[in-house]
Amino acid sequence: MNVKMSKLSALIFLCCLVYTRAYEQSTPSSLLLAANSAPDTASINATLRRTHERREKNPDSVIQVYQSLLKTCIEADYAAGIANTMLGLSRVYSIVSDYKKACSYAYKALHYCSNNTEGYELEANVYLTLAQTHYYQGKYDSCAWYRYKTLNLVESGRINDIHTQMKAYGGVLQFWMNAHGDIAHDKYIQQIMQHVNGIEQKALMLKDSSVLVNIYFQKEAYYENMRMRDSSRYYCQLTVDLGRRLKVTPSILVASLLNMAISYLEEQQPQKAFKVINEAIAEIPEQGKGSNRYFIFSHFAMGDALLQQKKYTAAINILQAAIAKADSLHVLPLTDYAHKTLAKTYDAINDPVKAAEQWRLYALVSDSLLKDKKMELVYNVEMKYRIADKDRELAQKELSIARNEARLRTKNLWIGGISTGMLLLVLLGLLLYRNTKHKHKLQAEKIRNLHQEVQIASLQAMISGEEKERSRIARELHDGMGGSLATIRTRLSSVFRKQQATPEISEEFAEIMLLLEEASAELRKTAHNLMPEILLQEGLAKASLLFCERIRKGHLLEVNTEIWGEPKNLPTNVELTAYRIIQELVQNILKHARATQALVQIVFHDSLLCITVEDNGAGMPAGNNGSDGVGLKTIRERVISLNGQMDIASSPGNGTSVYIELNTINSNSTQNVSE
Structure with a gap:
């Protein structure tokens, strides 16, 4: 993969990185689930709104607030509050890179999502949070699974809110832009963009700026993928200007500014890139700034700009420090850009040993087999959803009938127990099926790789044997027959000088000597072709x-x-x-x-x-x-x-x-x- 493609992958990763957070301040009130007449639930909802706004700036204190709110919601038996608080905890733990806890709270939140419009919207947000968390961990199949589950909720007609619809389409769009190198001719991505454009028209009619800022955020990444950098920077600036007016979370502003900087670096404009990078760093919250992913990535981009300005020592220092920090946080998808930039810097100062090591590390991160595996997983998930469309529709109808019948029956512990048991069995079956399929794929891949290695080793051994045999024959021709012909020529010359030759004999001898000379030349030519010195x-x-x-x-x-x-x-x-x-x-x-x-x-x-x-x-x-x-x-x-x-x-x-x-x-x- 060339340098441009590496930077573009890093840029799309930033878009994925901030995608869920970009919507946190624009979350519609329905996601907080309107409070009932009880004053305690109204107070809980108000506290949740204020806490959501402080997640990125003060994650440590926000975790404590969420934990306290969770106890209050459980004591009040307020299911909507429990679900929203657990979702908030999942997102804030994702911000501080504690993905295990992030997944745990997201899974728990699903159990408290109600079977109504508000519950479906909350369920969609939980799926998007799980998709984001799995992406950070490199679990691309699980990431695709949850993003398609969100899209399925939207396309089934259960969600009418354009905020949540935009999240669903944007999540799938971001994943496919990550997976594809060329999206211009991808019909599926173009279909998603048609939905995004439709939502944009609705948002303009409704004058909903919170939706527009996130649409512009998606479009800046889309046009960068299309190599339409003027359009990409235009939407970056729109996102920043509108986001500042709306006072959105810092992540969307930082990501848009860094995307703009990468665009300038692609066009070899390091001075403009530096200006935008510093502007992005200024937007990053001070708490935990040194461990912030955007702060680390900004130093990767700064190292690239220094390289373009031929300030090699400064580039090496800033890149090494940033890579060490990224490795400590296990931010794998970002570091291929940094390793490649550092390798090019060492090449520029003629340090081949260090350059080779950085190229090796770059290859480990951005290995084409990993990308092929990611693409295979994505296609499998998509095919699974497309083939199962009719089955899902039937299952949805059956589920609807079951829910209607359940409302007519008396709720009791037996029905609850049986339903819970069936759900656990289905989930267990799905997990076992997915695990088995994954193992089979890995085994098949290992077998194919082994066959290929055996074939290549066999070919190399055969070719090595041929070349050794050529070398042996060449030596024998040159040293053996070549020497014999030279001896014969010398002896014939000696015999001819001793004899009194007639003109006819002299002419025949000259012909014989010419034939010997031609034979020697052909022999040398043949030996040279067999093993050219x-x-x-x-x-x-x-x-x-x-x-x-x-x-x-x-x-x-x-x-x-x-x-x-x-x-x-x-x-x-x-x-x-x-x-x-x-x-x-x-x-x-x-x-x-x-x-x-x-x-x-x-x-x-x-x-x-x-x-x-x-x-x-x-x-x-x-x-x-x-x-x-x-x-x-x-x-x-x-x-x-x-x-x-x-x-x-x-x-x-x-x-x-x-x-x-x-x-x-x-x-x-x-x-x-x-x-």
Whole structure:
């Protein structure tokens, strides 16, 4: 993944990070569940509203207030107050990164959600809080599960409040923007954006600024993903200006400002980024500031800005301190950006050892297999919901009938006990099913990886054996037969000088000597092709240039060679494999293509070696990519042995183009091909 994609992932993580908190001050009064006529419940609701507003600024004291409120609600048997207080505790524990307690209180809050409109809205907020907490812990399947449960409540028509509808659609939108690298052509994301735009029109008609500020917050991340940075910064500024007027929680202001700073960094404008970063830091509450995720991320962005200004020492100091703090808080999804920035800084000051370590840490965090796993889990959850639509509708109808019948019957302990037992069994079954499916996926993945490793090891062993045999034959040809031919030539010259030769004999002797010279040259050429010394001494670039030059001199094929990038010393097995591939492809052109021109292009990247071989020959028949040929099969095996990729483009009469990528970092250690 390139630098832009890494920064974009960090930016989307910030959006996910503040998503639940962004709505806390805009929570509709229905979520607090209107108080009944009793004065104690009215006092509880008023205290809850005031406490919600102080969650980010004073989390420690807020926890104590919530605990006291919870005891009061339990003593008053006030179910709505219990649910709201537990949800508040879940959110504040999430703010201080105590995810175990955050999940515990959220699960408890679900038991107190009533079966009415207000209860469904509260249930949706609990699901969103659980989704957020699971995301922080890297449990992407659980995160997707709860966000889709929220969306299911909205699409079932149980929730009419546009605040909660926006939360549901925004939660799914944020998750998919995290999972996708390119959202411009994703129909599902575009459908969600249509719902968001519809809610925006309703909010404008109702002049509901609290909903608009959160819509603008979603759109700034959406347009950044679309690489429309002017639009993204426009909505960032809208969010900040409107949020300040509404006095929303600091997190949404800080996140929007940091998103704007990242946008400037993407366009190499560090001065503007610095200004916005400092503005964001000023918005962060002082209590617990050093452990605040936004404060840590702001230092990551500041390190990137210092790198762009070539202030390498300052960049290293600020990044190292911020990474250490992030590691202590286990904020894994943020640190890939920091490790990559630090690696680029060490590269800039020519410290390859430290740079390599930071690249390794970056790879551990942002490993493509982890992303593939996350995408697989997301698709599985989505498919589960789409396939089960009809079943859910039927279950909803049955549940409605059961509730109506329950209202007609006398409530007693037997019915309550049976219902509770059934619910526990269903939940246990779901958990066991999900756990079993997860284990099966992990086992299947391990088996696939093992098969692939065995295949690659087998190919590498075969290729190593071939090269050793080539080396042995080359030595025998050069040292054995080459020496014998040289001896024969010397002895013949000696015999000829001793004899009185006639002109006819002299002419025959000259022909014999010419034949011996040609045989010696062919023998040296064959030995060189079997094990080219120039490859071992000068590297792939010069060896390939010399090989193509010999082909051009000895045949009618005009071979052009291009070397791009900085040629560097690669592992011997990589260079030798690449050289054999080029040899085989050029020989295929000579044998089969009937071409007059060919191009051999070698491109050196940081971690990749790219080879392109093209010709203007007859091409391959339609529908045939060369998979039946022994030569191309051998080439594919060599490419697979280095975890590479190979693509062939060809059509009759239009020539053939072969493109190969070889991994130069993850290849095995250098093989001794001279054994």
